[in-house]
Amino acid sequence: MHAWPASEVPALPGKGRDLQIHDSATQGTITLDPGPVARIYVCGITPYDATHIGHVATYNAFDLVQRVWLDNKRQVHYVQNVTDVDDPLLERALRDGQDWTELAERETALFREDMTALRMLPPRHYIGAVEAIPGIVPLVERLREAGAAYELDGDIYFSVESDPHFGQVSHLDAEAMRLLSAERGGDPERPGKKNPLDPMLWMAARPGEPSWDGGSLGRGRPGWHIECVAIALDHLGMGFDIQGGGSDLAFPHHEMGASHAQALTGEFPMAKAYVHAGMVALGGEKMSKSKGNLVFVSALRRAGVDPAAIRLALLAHHYRADWEWTDEVLAEAVARLERWRAAVSRPDGIPADTLVEEVREALADDLDAPAALAAVDRWVELQIAASGDDESAPGLVSRTVDALLGVAL
Template identity: 45%
Template sequence: MVMWPLQLLAEKVKRFMPMRLYDTAQAAVVDIQLNDHVRMYVCGITPYDSTHLGHAATYLSYDLIIRRLEDLGHTVQLVRNVTDVDDSILPKARELGIDFLELAETEMNRFSQDMVALNTRRADSEPRATESIEGIVDLISTLVDRGHTYTTEGTTYFDVTTFPAFGKLSHLTEQEMIALAAERGGRPDDPKQRNPLDFVLWQPSADDEPSWDSPFGLGRPGWHIECSAMSMSALGPALDIHGGGADLIFPHHECEIAQSESANGEPFSKYWVHAGLVAYQGTKMSKSLGNLVFVSDLRKTIDPRAIRLALMAHHYRSGFEWFDDEGPQAQRDLERLVRSAGGAEPAKGGSLIDQVRDALDDDLNTPLVHQLLLKEAQAIEKGETSASPGCLVASAALCGIELR
């Protein structure tokens, strides 16, 4: 086929069209304009329980974004922290009667095994809060020097009245923020706070909790300041993409913005991309309800590639319910894809991979990708001449699913 110059130009332009993703701060799907090198920070786990399907869905979303950005020619530097000291891991370690670092170690190993099995990219660095105390203390000191803090009875707080843009990420009213803060680990009723939305930067430790020396007294950091300090030391003051579960938008990410921008005087992250939450058969999936679906349990009967495929059938942002029959269905779908691929070499081009790329660029439309892959398998089964096992292999590989 003769390729006319205009067609060539159109193809070229298309190839350099950016991905479009929903940016929480702008509350819209926007073109993601990035330099060659992309600095991405994704809030990691608090290692006090095993990886559940909600974690898997969240980290799979960023993995797909990274794979597509790399496909577009970017290099992506991924930093995913480990919150190994905070208000959730310490009580759990106390309940189990073990050292919190021992608990962290065990759960971090389980998490790594699950992530490797799911074929998600390894993070370039995984800073741990307990190994980042110096940077955390330095950052709090900067905030103290700049007049953003106050200390009451040994606890140092961030004073939100010094950051008028507080709320710009979540777009919540003050009353909504106060209600959510109470639900998500904040202490809006704490009489030591000047404002219900102020939050802890540094606090005294209980007798059986770890503590570090600091200019603000012996104690331990608040949760939010950990991520601001860890992202800054690994990636610098400004990020390209910051990610995490949607339940982190407020207060965690709102507080990160307040701290980082108050300390550095520049925008913290160019884009904010959040993954929706996963429910289980009609009920919110939560530790307290005891209905968490663990990846390690699913892996006993379902190929991890099928878990990936099953999660891709849901849009990353919508939040979805997981039903027990989805695993076996995805296993059958995977077997069908493998059979249709027939061990073919991955093809270099083809219309399927272009359609998959377009779908990924369209705010990570993985349900459409899922459909496209299965439709191609069906066309191969029917012997349609336009169908290509090599294209199927290459398209699935772009999504982290190896069919060969």
């Protein structure tokens, strides 16, 4: 599966700072020192509907991570999956009378278009669950052989008790885990499981549903968590720098994935940092496909909204914060974009060397994008109110905003 084209990232004078970021596992801020090549895995979409603002808020956060690392003169090895076979996708296809593969391909293509328009840097490897199946099957077989998995009526489950570190990503108690498991794709009430929280690794073929040859596992399809583990281990290995996604993935998805990988390799941790973006609400409720309260990026683009304004609307909120999308949020972003473009359109201006360092410092401090925007706002206000004679300043500001915030002026 191919990703989307990359926009050029301008080079800035000097060098950025090491990234300090909040780690869900340690419940504190840590400083990441990835070495020459930074490794990041961000969980992708299940393509049964168009890209909404909640999606892009998450991907915007990890786009900032990449930009900080690139500014720090590192290479970035970024991997993202597409869950192109799963119950929600099959249910939507059945509801709408569509072929599930055509639905997945159409919505994945639309996602690529949205990411391109928003200037999100693409992953080096963009892998679908279906194409990952040949690598998933051996992992499930290894877990079963090691006694970390068991069969129940043809389905293969992972035993969470096989990983002594289980629970150290989300830090939830058993009852909270049980409730979230039921809400987010698990089956804690199924009789016969060793532990109600045990997640499925391999689902035996069901009538009328797609299935693949699983070797000794029989025909079936993979569970959600093992999909990401197989892709991450194949392309990044253990101990990669960031496992990223929305805060709703901390449990069960990232918790289970970490345990799968740790049981497979005997190494800990799977990732040096587990980084989670906040949720975006609409009308007082979390924006989600199940609720249907969605603002689609493609719809905003069709309505003539500049993608740069959409990015500024996202950047106005700290990535870990829960916030609400409103018409006012978008209007403020549109007005900010107009002010910034007017300021950099002048032939000369106020010196901007200090601004570059202020934006770098803000982003290195747990991706504080609102502080970065405030720094640019201050330069813009001075630029509009006073005259300057630095001919390089407008161009430097434009390159800084592009390179570090992904906004083309």
